[in-house]
Amino acid sequence: DTEVTQTPKHLVMGMTNKKSLKCEQHMGHRAMYWYKQKAKKPPELMFVYSYEKLSINESVPSRFSPECPNSSLLNLHLHALQPEDSALYLCASSQEGHPSYEQYFGPGTRLTVT
Amino acid sequence: AQTVTQSQPEMSVQEAETVTLSCTYDTSESDYYLFWYKQPPSRQMILVIRQEAYKQQNATENRFSVNFQKAAKSFSLKISDSQLGDAAMYFCAYISGGSNYKLTFGKGTLLTVNP
Numbered sequence: 001d002t003e004v005t006q007t008p009k010h011l012v013m014g015m016t017n018k019k020s021l022k023c024e025q026h027m028g029h030r031a032m033y034w035y036k037q038k039a040k041k042p043p044e045l046m047f048v049y050s051y052e053k054l055s056i057n058e059s060v061p062s063r064f065s066p067e068c069p070n071s072s073l074l075n076l077h078l079h080a081l082q083p084e085d086s087a088l089y090l091c092a093s094s095q096e097g098h099p100s101y102e103q104y105f106g107p108g109t110r111l112t113v114t
Numbered sequence: 115a116q117t118v119t120q121s122q123p124e125m126s127v128q129e130a131e132t133v134t135l136s137c138t139y140d141t142s143e144s145d146y147y148l149f150w151y152k153q154p155p156s157r158q159m160i161l162v163i164r165q166e167a168y169k170q171q172n173a174t175e176n177r178f179s180v181n182f183q184k185a186a187k188s189f190s191l192k193i194s195d196s197q198l199g200d201a202a203m204y205f206c207a208y209i210s211g212g213s214n215y216k217l218t219f220g221k222g223t224l225l226t227v228n229p
Contacts, residue, residue, distance in 0.1 A: 004158075031215055042205050042219035043159070056216065090159070099209045100147045100166065103217065105159040 003027075004106035006091050012112045015081060021109045023074040023091030030096035032074040033103065034066060037088040049074060050096055081113045116141045118208050120220035127196045128228050134181075135191045135223045137206030145211030148182070148189045151219075154202040162204070165189060167211070193225075201227045 004025045013019050023032065030051050035043035048056035049068040063085075065077040074091055088108040095101040117140045127133035139148070146167045153159040165173045165182050173180050177194045193200055206220040 033215070040203075040222070040224075042222055043217075045216055048215050050215070094215070099211060099215060100164070102149075102161045102164065105151075107158045 004091055004093055004104050006089075006106040006109050008109060009107070010110045010112075012114060013078065013081065014114055015083070017081075018077070018079045020078065021076040021089055021091075021111075023076075023106055024072055025093040025104070026072055027093065027104065028071075028095075029093035029104070030071055031094045032068060033092040033094075034074065034076050035090040035092065037090055037108070043090055078111075081111075083113050086111055086113045116143075116146075116208050116210070116218050118206050118218050118220040120206055120223050122223045123221070124224045124226070126226040126228060127193070129196055129198060131196055132192060132194045133196055133225065135193075135204055135206075135225070137189045137191070137220055139187050139189065139206075139208050141187070141208065141210075143210055143212070147209050147211065148180075149207040149209070149217070150178070150180070150191045151205045151207060152200075152202045153205065153222075154199075159205075163191065196227050198227050198229060201225055
């Protein structure tokens with residue numbers, strides 16, 4: 001199974017809402033990532049978890065709060081977002097231990113902030 | 115800081131023909147890895163091919179091959195016998211061989227395949 005799943009596929013939320021994005025993988029990968037991708041742009045790294053610990057935070061605003069409850073799950077909690085946060089949010093995972101390992105991407109959650 | 119440049123925002127190719135996508139990168143490191151990722155419209159990003167910097171031999175995966183010129187810091191992707199399913203955004207990406215999981219992506223090349 002080489003699949004990363006993400007739910008929901010689409011999310012529309014107001015600026016005062018609280019919502020969460022979910023990502024799951026069952027490949028035994030111990031590194032998991034959140035990316036933000038605007039239309040026709042490359043993905044921008046937000047967070048990296050390694051062995052369920054946050055190892056990279058790319059100076060992301062605190063209205064985005066990641067959580068890694070176990071080695072298979074990655075959440076992104078959203079609160080008080082701005083319209084410019086509307087984007088495709090991609091989750092990825094890879095084997096831990098070496099940067100040459102392929103990152104497997106999920107299909108993404110398309111977020112619209114109104 | 116490392117940078118990745120894809121100078122062709124858009125390319126097109128006729129079905130069954132060959133096309134080459136360009137990528138250059140800038141780094142002072144000697145240990146690194148290069149990747150081409152493909153992102154079809156509304157579909158998942160998948161790895162097409164990878165190249166280890168220490169390997170002189172160019173990587174090949176079926177119809178996909180790279181021309182890796184380490185001294186020139188160039189990493190182009192050749193797609194042979196292009197198929198309609200090859201239409202996608204292609205991203206060139208770099209990662210340091212150190213303990214770092216940050217992929218640096220180029221801006222992408224949108225490939226159209228004409229029947």
